[in-house]
Amino acid sequence: MTGFDWHADPIDRDTPITPxxxxxxxxxxxxxxxxxxxxxxxxxxxxxxxxxxxxxxGDVGDEWQRRHAADA
Structure with missing residues (x-):
């Protein structure tokens, strides 16, 4: 199996962060x-x-929003 291509493969909320x-x-x-x-x-x-x-x-997006909630 080849690794995930962060440049081209589709990304959704369930995409795991890989090494x-x-x-x-x-x-x-x-x-x-x-x-x-x-x-x-x-x-x-x-x-x-x-x-x-x-x-x-999805965790990454949620964490960014959590960190910037006070900015809104």
Whole structure:
């Protein structure tokens, strides 16, 4: 089995974060759709995504929204 292609494979809320995860334009499109046009990466958030804990892209979108709820 080949790894998930973060550049081209479809991403949905159930897509697991894999060891090959990358912050690609495909990921950015998904997270902008989930979180709104104000979505942006920062170092602390990127570190959280890649911390090795099991999570999905839905978890990532939810966490970004949680971290930015006070900004709304």
């Amino acid at each position: 090959t995860y990358r912050n690609t334009q495909n990921v950015r499109r998904f997270l902008t759709a989930e979180c709104g046009t104000g979505f942006e990466f920062d170092r602390a958030f990127m570190a959280w995504i890649k911390d090795g804990a099991a999570k999905t892209m």
